[in-house]
Amino acid sequence: MTTLLGISGSLTAGGSTRTVVDAALAAAQAHAPDITTDVIDLRDVTISFCDGRPPEDYPDDTPQVLARIQDADAYIIGTPIYRGSYTGTLKNLLDHIPVEAFMGKVVGLIGNAYTDHHYLSIDQELKPVLAWFNMHIVPGSVYVRADQMKGGEITDERVRDHLRQLGEAVISLCHSLKDSPQGPPPLVLWPRKKS
Numbered sequence: 001m002t003t004l005l006g007i008s009g010s011l012t013a014g015g016s017t018r019t020v021v022d023a024a025l026a027a028a029q030a031h032a033p034d035i036t037t038d039v040i041d042l043r044d045v046t047i048s049f050c051d052g053r054p055p056e057d058y059p060d061d062t063p064q065v066l067a068r069i070q071d072a073d074a075y076i077i078g079t080p081i082y083r084g085s086y087t088g089t090l091k092n093l094l095d096h097i098p099v100e101a102f103m104g105k106v107v108g109l110i111g112n113a114y115t116d117h118h119y120l121s122i123d124q125e126l127k128p129v130l131a132w133f134n135m136h137i138v139p140g141s142v143y144v145r146a147d148q149m150k151g152g153e154i155t156d157e158r159v160r161d162h163l164r165q166l167g168e169a170v171i172s173l174c175h176s177l178k179d180s181p182q183g184p185p186p187l188v189l190w191p192r193k194k195s
C-alpha cells in the first residue's frame, strides 16, 4: 500500500497552502484509489528547533511527525514563498528529517506566493535541498498566486488542473520507481548527538 503524505509548510491561520496541498492529494487519490493519503499541516503540530539531537529526544510532536514522514512512500510539499524562498518553518522540518527517510522517495512541489516575482524559488531554493536527500523530484511543479484563489477556494481552473497533474505524476513516478536502484548515498552521513 502506497502512502502519499502532504506537508503544508505554512503557520498562517486561515492560510491557503493547505488548500492547494489537499487539492493535489485528492487528485492523486482519485487517480489511484488504492493509495492512502495523509497530511502534516505545520499549524497543527509543535516542532522544536532542530539542534542535532536524535528525533526521539525532543519533548513535543517532533518524533511523531518524523515517524510519519519516515513511513510515507511519496510526498506533496507545499510552501508559501517567504522572502523569495520557502518558509523557515519548512526548513526547520527539513533539518530534522534523517536523510534515510527521504532517500530514493518521490516528491512533488507547490509554491504559494503573492506575486509571480519568485517563480524560480521552487527550482532554485527548495529543489536543491531535496536533491541533497537523493529524492526523485517530479520535474514540473505548481506555482500558485494569491489572485488565483479566493475565500479559501482555488478559482483558477489552470491551477486546479496543474495540481491534478502534479498529484498524478507523483503517484505514477512512485509506482514506476518501486524497488529501482538509488545510486550512491549522499556524502554526508553523520551521527546525531545524544543529549
Ligand SMILES: Cc1cc2nc3c(=O)[nH]c(=O)nc-3n(C[C@H](O)[C@H](O)[C@H](O)COP(=O)(O)O)c2cc1C
Pocket: 010, 011, 012, 014, 015, 016, 017, 018, 080, 081, 082, 083, 084, 085, 112, 113, 114, 115, 116, 117, 118, 146
Ligand atoms: C513573511 C512573509 C514573506 C513573504 N514573502 C513573499 C515573497 O517573497 N514573494 C511573494 O510572492 N510572496 C511573499 N509573501 C506572501 C505569501 O507567500 C502568500 O501570501 C502566500 O499565499 C501565503 O500562504 P499561506 O496563506 O498558506 O500562509 C510573504 C508573506 C509573508 C507573511
